[in-house]
Amino acid sequence: MHPAQPPRRPFTVSRRTFLSAAGVTLAATVGTAAAAAPATAAPTTATAKAAANGPTFPPTLTELQPRDAASVQALLAYDPATDPNARYMRSRVPLARRIDGARATQANPKLDPRPRITSLNHYYNQPLAGAPSLVDTRYGYDQHPYITRFAQYQDILGGWMGAQNLPNPGYVDAAHRNGTIALGIVFQPYISATPGAVPDFLARDAAGNYLIGDKLVDLAGYFGFDGYFLNIEGKTITEGQAADLAALFDAMHARARANGIDHFHLQIYDALWTDGSGEYENRFDAHNAGWVNPGHTADSMFINYAWPKNIPTTSSYHHDADYVTPSVALAKERSLDPFATLYFGLDIQEENDGRHLNALDYFASEVVPLNGDGAAVASLALFVQSDRTVQRTRDQLGDQAGDPAQLYPAIDVADRKFWSGAAQNPAVQPVPVHPSPVEAAAVDYVPRYGMANFVPERSVIGAAPFTTRFNTGQGDGFRLAGARAGARAWYHIGIQDVLPSWQWWTRDAATGETGGDRLLSADYEGGAAYNGGSCLRIEGRLGGELATEVRLYRTALDAGRALELSLLVKAVTAGAGDRLRFGLSYGDRPTATQWLSPVGAAVDAGEGWRRLTFRPRPRRGATVTALSIGAFGTGAAADFAVRVGELRVLDGALGRRPARPSGFRVDATSAGATGLVWQAAERGVWYYDVRTAGPAPQWLGRISGDAVVVEALPSGTRLTLVAVGFDGAESAPATLTVR
Numbered sequence: 104m105h106p107a108q109p110p111r112r113p114f115t116v117s118r119r120t121f122l123s124a125a126g127v128t129l130a131a132t133v134g135t136a137a138a139a140a141p142a143t144a145a146p147t148t149a150t151a152k153a154a155a156n157g158p159t160f161p162p163t164l165t166e167l168q169p170r171d172a173a174s175v176q177a178l179l180a181y182d183p184a185t186d187p188n189a190r191y192m193r194s195r196v197p198l199a200r201r202i203d204g205a206r207a208t209q210a211n212p213k214l215d216p217r218p219r220i221t222s223l224n225h226y227y228n229q230p231l232a233g234a235p236s237l238v239d240t241r242y243g244y245d246q247h248p249y250i251t252r253f254a255q256y257q258d259i260l261g262g263w264m265g266a267q268n269l270p271n272p273g274y275v276d277a278a279h280r281n282g283t284i285a286l287g288i289v290f291q292p293y294i295s296a297t298p299g300a301v302p303d304f305l306a307r308d309a310a311g312n313y314l315i316g317d318k319l320v321d322l323a324g325y326f327g328f329d330g331y332f333l334n335i336e337g338k339t340i341t342e343g344q345a346a347d348l349a350a351l352f353d354a355m356h357a358r359a360r361a362n363g364i365d366h367f368h369l370q371i372y373d374a375l376w377t378d379g380s381g382e383y384e385n386r387f388d389a390h391n392a393g394w395v396n397p398g399h400t401a402d403s404m405f406i407n408y409a410w411p412k413n414i415p416t417t418s419s420y421h422h423d424a425d426y427v428t429p430s431v432a433l434a435k436e437r438s439l440d441p442f443a444t445l446y447f448g449l450d451i452q453e454e455n456d457g458r459h460l461n462a463l464d465y466f467a468s469e470v471v472p473l474n475g476d477g478a479a480v481a482s483l484a485l486f487v488q489s490d491r492t493v494q495r496t497r498d499q500l501g502d503q504a505g506d507p508a509q510l511y512p513a514i515d516v517a518d519r520k521f522w523s524g525a526a527q528n529p530a531v532q533p534v535p536v537h538p539s540p541v542e543a544a545a546v547d548y549v550p551r552y553g554m555a556n557f558v559p560e561r562s563v564i565g566a567a568p569f570t571t572r573f574n575t576g577q578g579d580g581f582r583l584a585g586a587r588a589g590a591r592a593w594y595h596i597g598i599q600d601v602l603p604s605w606q607w608w609t610r611d612a613a614t615g616e617t618g619g620d621r622l623l624s625a626d627y628e629g630g631a632a633y634n635g636g637s638c639l640r641i642e643g644r645l646g647g648e649l650a651t652e653v654r655l656y657r658t659a660l661d662a663g664r665a666l667e668l669s670l671l672v673k674a675v676t677a678g679a680g681d682r683l684r685f686g687l688s689y690g691d692r693p694t695a696t697q698w699l700s701p702v703g704a705a706v707d708a709g710e711g712w713r714r715l716t717f718r719p720r721p722r723r724g725a726t727v728t729a730l731s732i733g734a735f736g737t738g739a740a741a742d743f744a745v746r747v748g749e750l751r752v753l754d755g756a757l758g759r760r761p762a763r764p765s766g767f768r769v770d771a772t773s774a775g776a777t778g779l780v781w782q783a784a785e786r787g788v789w790y791y792d793v794r795t796a797g798p799a800p801q802w803l804g805r806i807s808g809d810a811v812v813v814e815a816l817p818s819g820t821r822l823t824l825v826a827v828g829f830d831g832a833e834s835a836p837a838t839l840t841v842r
Contacts, residue, residue: 157773161243162191162812164269167322169292169315172301179302179314183325187771188812191778192241194275194285194327194597195808198366199563201282202659207693208728209559209657210530210605213475217442218558219258221370221405221484223288223332224251226262226271227594228489230497230510238262241273242595242804244814247507249493249514250576250596252627253522254281255560255604259370259403259446261286261332263487268319268331273597275328276807277576280601282563284329284366289319292333294340294348305347316351320358323367330359330367333401336374338381345379349393352400370446371401385409387430387445397438405484406430408448411466415540427469431480445481452487455495455550460543463552464536471557474532483557492517498546515627523606524553529560530608530617530654560604562657564730567666567754568830570789571600573747578629578636581802585633585673585710585748588794588802593636598790598805600635604657612650612686612733615694623651623734623743633671633712633748634831641732641747642675645682646740652686652696654731660752662689662725667753668699668717670732671708675744679734680705683745685717686731693728712748753830760834761788761826767837770810777816781824781837783809789829796821796838816841 165186169175183189206212227237227248237248254260260278262270268287275285292304292315306314319331340348352369359367374383377393384391385407394401410426427447434441447470449462460466471479496517497504504510516527523529536551576599581589607625610617623643632638641653660666672680686696697719705713719727732747766782779793790807794800800823804811816822823836 156187157771158187158191158776158778158812159773160776160812160814161237161240162188162776163241164192164239164271165189166239168268168290169304170290171293172295172303175293175302175304175306175315178318181318187773187778189325190770190780190810191812192269192272192326193808193810194272194279195783196276196279196327196597198279198284198329199282200565201561201563202565202657204562204657204659204728205690205693206559208688208690210555210608210654211475211532211559214557214559215471215475215479216559218471218479219442219446219482220256220554220558221259221261221403221446221482222257222488223261223263223484223486224489225487226274227596228493230493230514231507232497232505237594239271241271241597242593244591244593246594247511247577247579247592248594249489249518250594250599251489251518251522252515252575252599252602252606253518253554254278254283254602255562256522256554256558257281257283258482258561259284259286259368261288261370263288269322269326270328272326273576273595275326276597277599280563280599282561284368286330286332286368286370287319287323287328288334289331290334291337292335294335294338294344298341298344305344305351313351313354316355317358320355320362320364320367323359324362324364329364330369330402332405333369333371334374336372336381336383340375340379340381342378345375345377349377349400352394356399368403369401370403370405371395372405373407373448383407383409386426387433392433392437395434395439395444403444403446406445406447408450408486410447411469413466413469415460417540427480434481441481442479443482446484447481448484448486450486452490454491455544455546455548457546458544460540461538461548461550463554463557464538464550465540465543467552467557473535473552473556488521492521519606520550520553522553523555525549525551526618527606528608528618529553529555529605530610532556560657562604562659563601564656564658564660564752567660567664567752568758568828569601569752570749570829570831571602572632572634572749573602573627573637573639574598574600574632574635575602575627575629575637578632580630581636582632583634583792583794583800583802585708585712586799588800595805597807598635603655605654608654610652610654612652612696612698612735613648615696621649623653625653628746631673631746633673633708639747640675640744641734642742642744644740645734645743646736646738649736649740650733652731652733654686654729655750656730658727658730660727662687662719662722662727665721665755666719666727667756668719668730669749669751669753670715670717670747671712671749672715673710673712673746673748675746676742679743679745680713680715682734682736682743683715684733684735685715686729686733687719687727688729688731689722690726690728696729696731696733698733749831751831757830757832758828760832761828763835764791764824764826764837767822767824767839769839769841772815775815776812777814777841778810778812779804779822779824779839780810784826787828788826789831790827792825792827794823794825796823796836818842
């Protein structure tokens with residue numbers, strides 16, 4: 104027996120209407136999305152012409168969405184070797200392995216680590232009204248898009264809008280660096296109403312191979328991503344075509360395995376039954392379960408948004424049935440792990456528009472209980488959280504939304520509240536709230552929960568060396584060794600460091616008490632970096648018995664090794680660096696912190712930066728589970744501020760520097776861009792930096808790969824290329840004179 108179902112609606116109704124408390128037209132929802140970035144916007148003629156002559160700056164993706172007969176043919180004909188931007192749009196960062204830490208090492212030990220998060224978002228969402236779209240660019244200058252800093256709460260990442268089926272390689276780099284898989288988007292693929300009449304998404308060659316499926320797998324292999332999110336909605340296909348679609352999914356998996364593509368993943372959207380009917384099912388049941396099978400077909404399902412049983416009676420999709428419990432039961436009956444296969448959708452994009460209810464505060468606990476107070480049963484999927492973060496912030500600022508000095512910091516705070524919780528501290532458990540439907544849908548509703556209140560932070564820090572400069576992937580300038588090496592604003596999420604697991608978990612260093620008005624605050628500071636565009640800044644009032652611990656990273660490091668820890672610090676207030684200690688927590692007492700004082704004198708690192716070194720005594724059989732920075736007061740309370748430009752963990756000492764890069768040359772040029780390539784090392788290199796040669800080098804580009812596009816360089820420009828190891832050590836430079 105199936106649970107009671109709400110009235111079925113025509114398949115042309117937008118999925119974004121399902122959680123409406125009063126209803127909203129399709130035109131209204133589509134209009135909002137289209138204003139941000141049209142899903143099917145073709146490259147401009149100017150861009151196409153430039154691409155025909157050489158790479159573009161910024162480097163951009165080529166749209167290859169198989170949405171009609173012509174674009175199916177274009178996809179089949181596409182060859183990266185003839186795309187002048189393709190070489191510069193490949194992700195070469197391998198998928199990092201996440202640590203398997205005990206619950207006791209989490210900010211909230213009650214949270215179940217099994218639920219996973221799919222996040223579909225716009226790339227490089229532009230906060231300022233009228234700013235140009237950056238969705239298909241890998242990096243660039245003179246813009247300040249919204250870039251999230253919370254990959255540690257995301258397990259599957261996908262883009263929305265833009266070129267779509269090719270994910271932005273900058274985001275793939277950042278995702279992989281944090282152990283998150285990255286998917287392309289297949290959006291509304293062309294499936295012919297007359298099967299076999301013309302090549303479509305299901306076309307096969309004479310040998311029976313699925314042409315588009317093979318092409319999509321090959322693109323994932325070439326560009327370095329992990330699979331696809333499949334959005335097929337608003338259409339009915341024949342039962343035979345549905346069977347072909349399932350076979351195509353199986354064939355894609357087989358080709359991925361044959362091509363050595365690890366972690367290949369297909370996630371299908373709940374808008375198509377296995378008999379071909381175009382229906383939103385809002386659950387996992389006999390109508391759609393055939394899409395997800397153990398070991399083949401799709402790997403997981405993004406379940407449409409009308410699954411909650413507490414949808415208000417004011418909505419035409421109100422129902423009292425429990426869709427979650429039977430969905431989970433069916434997954435288990437089919438030998439599926441519901442945490443790996445069932446992702447219940449939360450429409451963040453439309454919430455709090457006066458119609459749609461706040462998804463985290465009102466619905467999420469049916470699947471993953473708040474604060475870990477209950478049994479989690481499956482996973483969650485977030486739809487376009489970036490739009491809501493930006494729009495809510497703009498609405499709150501009102502007339503000040505056009506002022507970057509007000510808008511950008513406010514968006515950073517809103518981003519942190521969404522992920523770390525309203526307290527902006529993932530260790531603070533919110534008091535449960537029970538808003539009415541009217542309150543939860545209100546434009547001025549203030550969300551009380553964040554993702555950290557439902558799922559624990561993930562981490563990839565399981566071995567040394569580990570280095571972070573707290574680089575968020577954008578800046579108002581660029582610094583190398585503390586010296587200014589670029590004055591222009593830039594963005595590139597692909598060079599974002601592995602950022603702190605906990606933003607910001609502060610507690611009393613003496614008592615261990617979390618939160619409180621007497622504690623120092625921590626945040627990123629732009630424009631004052633040691634290397635990159637930002638650093639960590641700790642500030643407030645310090646003195647007497649006041650002491651603050653900033654817990655930063657969740658780890659699983661072998662404490663039996665002779666670890667060497669260091670901090671690069673720069674005092675803002677006199678003597679601030681002298682008040683810092685390095686803190687370690689261990690697996691046998693994960694809530695306690697052992698404080699280390701510096702060994703020897705601080706070493707001058709230039710431009711006012713000093714390196715503090717710490718050496719914990721090896722503990723055989725023990726595990727370091729957390730890294731902290733502590734600030735300890737002395738004397739009368741006074742203003743305190745310090746910058747931390749680098750945190751580094753070495754296994755004993757600095758290793759051998761990477762080898763000097765080889766094969767550094769100009770690959771291609773155009774009127775506005777110069778493409779540079781080299782032979783990348785197989786291992787041991789964190790990233791490559793391209794700089795001008797000379798005593799005051801200017802930074803031109805950074806990439807974890809073997810190719811980069813920079814703005815056009817005049818003949819005679821002298822360049823250097825350095826390889827940087829995971830401990831931060833730089834190779835000898837390769838040199839090049841542009842001719």
